[in-house]
Amino acid sequence: MSFARRNRWLSLIAALLMIVAACGGSDDSDDNAEDSTPSETSAGSNEASGGSGPNVEGIDIQVGDCAVDALDDAGDVVELTMWHALAAQSKTALEQQAERYNASQDKVHLTVIEQGSYDQLQDKIRASLGSDELPALAIAEDTTTQFFIDTRSALPVQACVDAAQYDTSDLLPPWIDHYTVNDVLMALPFASSTPVLYYNKNAFRAAGLDPEKPPTSFAELREADAAIVESGAAKYGLSLKLDSWLVEHLVRRADELLVNHDNGRSARADELLVDTPLVADIWTWLQDEVDNGGLIAVEDKSGQFDHFVAVANGNAAMVIETSAAIATVRALTAGNSVDPGTSGLDAEDVDLSKLDIAVAPMPSFTELTGSSQAGGGGAFIMANASPEEQAAAWDFLEFAMTPEEQATWHVESSYMPNNILAVDEPAVKELWAADPAFAAAYETFENVDPEKARGPLIGPYQAVRDAIEDGMDAVVLAGQSAADGQDISTEKGNKVLADWNERAG
Template sequence: MARKYLFVTVLVALFAALAFGTVGAQDDEITIVFSHIFTDENRGGFIEQVAQDFMAANPGINVEIQTANSYRDNLNSALLAAQQGTAPHIVQIFEVGTQLALDSGIFVPVEEIATPEQLATLEDVITPVSNYYAVDDVQWSLPFNSSNPILYYNRDIFEAAGLDPDDPPETYGEVLEACETIMASQDLQGCIGWNMHGWFVEQWVAEQGALLANNDNGRADRATEVFLNSDAMLNVFNWWDTLADNGWYTYTGQLEDWNGSDAIFTGQQVAMHITSTADLVNINEAATNNGFELGTGFLPIPDDAERNGVVIGGASLWFTGGHPQEELEAAVEFALFLGNTQNGAAWHQASGYFPIRESAIEELNSAGWFDQNPAFRTAFDQLTQTTPNSATAGALIGNFLEVRTIVEEAAQAMVDGGRSPEDVLNEANERANAALAEFNATVAN
């Protein structure tokens, strides 16, 4: 509840602050501030190096880097900074923050800042990615780090259990069968784990071709209802409940614990793990250091579902208003440099986020990268096999963060509290729709 009221207070204050303007003093040297979430050496170090390269090529522009511990923190910090007139020029915002970012009123569409020539370069961005961040035919942000969830598995454990390491499970039923075999012969904490995070649930709903919200997932009009007790949601929770009841599902006990969940897998306490491709490089390095061979596969789906595809995950780069025009133009120039063909290909190699430009994909293919590193191809193949529709476009929900937390709390009540899938989802649906109605009323007022 505290998170909800904090946002409502900030939103009201933002509208008041924006009415008076937030333009700061101009300096001779242009300084732009970029706020992102990567603090690890592979990803954070890459961004720092690109910033240095950009400044060397553009001596009149200084790029300052700020970091936050999570996407939630990064967005909330930007909202509070805007209220005080100190918002960073560029804010990395995750995909489910899109509607909230629009509602905040602090951001300027990139198409209002960039030149026609700069906007033309976005034609190189692969369609599923560009479609997600264009709202009502307006290009609000620049795609940067795009991902989707995949299955990671320990090939050595598969072999030891008598399973084919070249044939990972692709359906819920196949996961259950594999777990039964693995747990009968291996001394493990569990069979499979994933971070208790609503993002995975959203992906499994999309894979079934179902919607998370009304009005075409909030794409045709503002979402006014969410469907947290749908048949698609129940399919996900029933399978999850079966894994938990058998002692085959493992997590850290905390919500949204990405690093802790990765550590369970890389510590060889489970045979399989579901997480973002964003962790691929770090997990691959940890697997090598811990002496096992890593395998990757598509996200498993319900047995009776025809694979529909995944929703774009990750984040894009948004530009805050209230800055001098030359600073905004410099910010766009830096953001485009960060995501150009060369840097986009290198970013994929440094992180595991899939390349979002056709030209970057061609460069990687020409260099034989995917042939030499098949684990990196999995997420990209999964994306290219995604059917473009309202389900895979992803939902736009004003209080998506709150809805996501409600889903996570429902899962935790089921896994740890022993409540039935039907019970927790019915309660979650009631809570989420009440919260959404309150949020929409706040925005309308």
């Protein structure tokens, strides 16, 4: 018996050793092959001409070729797949836009596929890198630009802009600047949004506040919280998801940086700059407001809608969230049912008589009202799609960016009109006159200096956000000091940045 058992183990170990040998061998040959690849590409590179703007040191972007005429030669209808992470009303608006595009021409058939949240979409892209599973077009979060550069997985939109001699000057300038790295436009602004303040006018009236004068600063926000709680108009004043995104926008508004090297725009960022008086003040403000009972703060996790639900069921009077939710909020308050899986609640569950939701620009934390940060989702064309698919992707984007399409897009999705000419379209004018909520977000970006609206370039953006939220949660939810929270975020964030930069080589 002992012999039999030993024999079994021996054969198992032998089998394992064979597998080790096999994969060890294959890896060595992989390494050899890989060593030659990068040098080849940089030798035959098609680098962008060095323009006027500041360049990120150590980042080499291959613009590549975009065969915009490939559709003319393609015999069959080109199947174009687009991944996105839009939810609720925005998702419906996108699907309708795809239908209009498909009806408008017969060379391309566009299929849109929802991939959950922006994080999940990026995970799927990451997992599919180098495989045939990638779509030709993806609406990825605006924060993924550096990820696409470092993973070499996107064909810079610049290639198509150049090949088609497309004029981008009518597209939202802050966003164009946001997606431009080393003078190469990486993505077209597509699902553009920014944080706004949603507030329930009825609660404001009940609390004796002027419903036409929403808070414009965090100091006023605190006063409003106190008035609302004291009057019993709602249990809480403000409802918030503790999202790093909120901190990032407040920091940008105060004209400060999130990471070093000019927010990663002059060289690879290797230091997270949350150890500042501003961030300490923001977190302390949130902590105090939770302690005062003025703020209900919930953790950031995917599928987190509790902060919206708190306003919908009258528990809170205000919430700061993306402007892209306006259409969904309007659909809900009009009594239309919205897919509860992607909006968190159903119209049936809401007492609409209590709600009179208005929208205002996000209050600023400091006196400096620098600018909001460009945000939302950008349209990235994938590098390993076929030339026909890339041409199809570009064809759809050109269709989507026309003023008429952008007017419809804005009206239906509440994303910003990416083409500034869309604001002169009758549909937009009518909507803004009828419902100023839609205009509020756009106003934040009129006459803004693009330099100040563009966000940081960070490769491991999501991991940096996790680091920021770890610190913020420790302060706001666990009652630790702001300094402790900043230490947590700084340590984790710097490690994540260092790891990424090492891998980038």
